[in-house]
Amino acid sequence: MDKLLIRGPVKLKGRVRISGAKNAALPCMAASILTDESVRLTNVPDVADVISTIELMRYMGSDCSFDKEKNILKIEGGKLTKCEAPYDIVRKMRASSLVLGPLVAKYKKARVSLPGGCAIGVRPIDLHIKALAQMGADIRNEHGYIVVEARQLKGIKFFFDIVTVTGTENIMMAAVLANGVTVLENCAKEPEVVCLAKMLKKMGARIEGEGTDRIVIEGVRYLKGCSYKLISDRIEAGTYAVAAAITRGDVIIDNCEPEYFDNVLLKLEEAGSDIRRMKNAVKVSMKRRPKPFEIVTMPYPGFPTDMQAQFVALATLAEGSSVVKETIFENRFMHIPELMRMGADIEIKGNTAHIRGVKKLSGANLMATDLRASAALVLAALAAEGESVINRIYHIDRGYAHLDSKMKKIGARIERLK
Numbered sequence: 001m002d003k004l005l006i007r008g009p010v011k012l013k014g015r016v017r018i019s020g021a022k023n024a025a026l027p028c029m030a031a032s033i034l035t036d037e038s039v040r041l042t043n044v045p046d047v048a049d050v051i052s053t054i055e056l057m058r059y060m061g062s063d064c065s066f067d068k069e070k071n072i073l074k075i076e077g078g079k080l081t082k083c084e085a086p087y088d089i090v091r092k093m094r095a096s097s098l099v100l101g102p103l104v105a106k107y108k109k110a111r112v113s114l115p116g117g118c119a120i121g122v123r124p125i126d127l128h129i130k131a132l133a134q135m136g137a138d139i140r141n142e143h144g145y146i147v148v149e150a151r152q153l154k155g156i157k158f159f160f161d162i163v164t165v166t167g168t169e170n171i172m173m174a175a176v177l178a179n180g181v182t183v184l185e186n187c188a189k190e191p192e193v194v195c196l197a198k199m200l201k202k203m204g205a206r207i208e209g210e211g212t213d214r215i216v217i218e219g220v221r222y223l224k225g226c227s228y229k230l231i232s233d234r235i236e237a238g239t240y241a242v243a244a245a246i247t248r249g250d251v252i253i254d255n256c257e258p259e260y261f262d263n264v265l266l267k268l269e270e271a272g273s274d275i276r277r278m279k280n281a282v283k284v285s286m287k288r289r290p291k292p293f294e295i296v297t298m299p300y301p302g303f304p305t306d307m308q309a310q311f312v313a314l315a316t317l318a319e320g321s322s323v324v325k326e327t328i329f330e331n332r333f334m335h336i337p338e339l340m341r342m343g344a345d346i347e348i349k350g351n352t353a354h355i356r357g358v359k360k361l362s363g364a365n366l367m368a369t370d371l372r373a374s375a376a377l378v379l380a381a382l383a384a385e386g387e388s389v390i391n392r393i394y395h396i397d398r399g400y401a402h403l404d405s406k407m408k409k410i411g412a413r414i415e416r417l418k
């Protein structure tokens with residue numbers, strides 16, 4: 001398994017180019033199932049989760065070609081021979097459940113392995129299933145698979161008891177070919193949900209309200225292919241912004257949409273960073289130790305749970321005590337024991353972390369556990385005194401394109417060890 005060797009401390013300086021959004025790529029790739037025509041996605045990130053989804057689409061018979069240099073993905077629609085997402089793919093990436101809605105809408109059936117839990121929590125898809133059942137699907141749980149059949153889905157009025165990003169995306173895709181109108185309430189408002197809705201509308205879907213908590217979809221009979229550019233990854237951009245802050249560097253983050261992670265930028269300003277927002281870039285510089293801050297993770301436009309671990313890393317070096325409350329997932333503090341081994345002073349009480357800033361961290365041998373926890377360890381290692389080795393970095397490769405080469409370009413002393 002690959003490892004990352006990082007020597008700190010460094011001050012990151014220069015320009016880094018952000019890739020397309022992983023969490024937009026996955027639903028938009030699933031949306032290609034809804035048409036018999038070809039779909040061309042651009043600004044597609046070269047990350048492991050995209051490769052896994054291509055593997056799944058090919059397994060189902062789809063014809064995919066991914067130009068990693070140009071970040072262009074072409075999917076020939078209408079070629080599916082299997083409507084199934086097998087366990088050995090889903091267990092690597094729970095977001096495979098996103099094929100459920102499109103498969104049932106277009107092919108009237110689906111057999112998708114239940115995602116099972118993952119490091120950060122149980123993460124059921126009960127609301128996805130409840131909505132599909134209400135749309136008229138017949139759903140059985142067989143040997144760890146969800147088996148869904150539906151002659152014809154019908155439009156419904158549905159309230160999401162919990163705000164769910166992929167739940168909103170899955171049911172929006174189920175509804176675009178359903179009979180009648182579907183009204184979804186308490187929807188996720190993430191930019192990735194809006195990105196998917198705009199792609200579906202380009203394919204001929206009738207959708208209104210994306211980005212608000214009420215989305216109305218009027219079913220149509222047929223969807224065309226399309227060519228569509230994905231939004232940039234606001235979490236990758238936020239991660240590099242924290243990297244600039246924690247190393248007291250000066251970094252320009254290119255090819256991003258600052259308005260999609262303004263909540264993150266505002267928190268960095270609160271911590272003492274200088275932020276200069278531009279049209280498709282943002283400049284982050286930090287001249288001092290961070291000031292302490294408070295965070296409560298919330299659905300968009302609240303502070304994103306996917307940035308929680310990175311800000312805990314920043315808080316470990318703050319001048320004072322910070323408080324970080326995780327309200328979305330029940331087990332998303334696995335970066336904390338690793339940070340404590342680097343000298344961080346953190347106490348966890350339930351879903352709240354109390355971080356007393358220390359003057360410095362020291363490099364250590366570290367274990368990555370999940371995608372964003374691993375990113376937090378990289379950030380801490382860049383600022384720590386001495387050498388760190390981060391193991392199991394396949395977690396990082398799931399959601400960060402070429403992290404080591406991008407970091408090296410802005411001054412990090414980082415090596416990937418095979």
Ligand code: EPZ
Pocket residue numbers: 023026095121122123124125126127128129162163164165166167305306328329330371372399
């Ligand atoms: C999406 O996951 C993202 N993944 C996650 O990013 C992100 O952390 C999460 O949204 C929250 O923003 C993708 O978009 C591919 P949820 P998702 O459904 O959709 C509960 C990353 O780091 N819930 O919004 O799986 C659930 O347990 C990943 O890129 C139910 O109880 O998250 C959780 O507590 C990690 N029943 C909460 O809702 C359901 O049917 C929010 O989950 C669905 C969700």
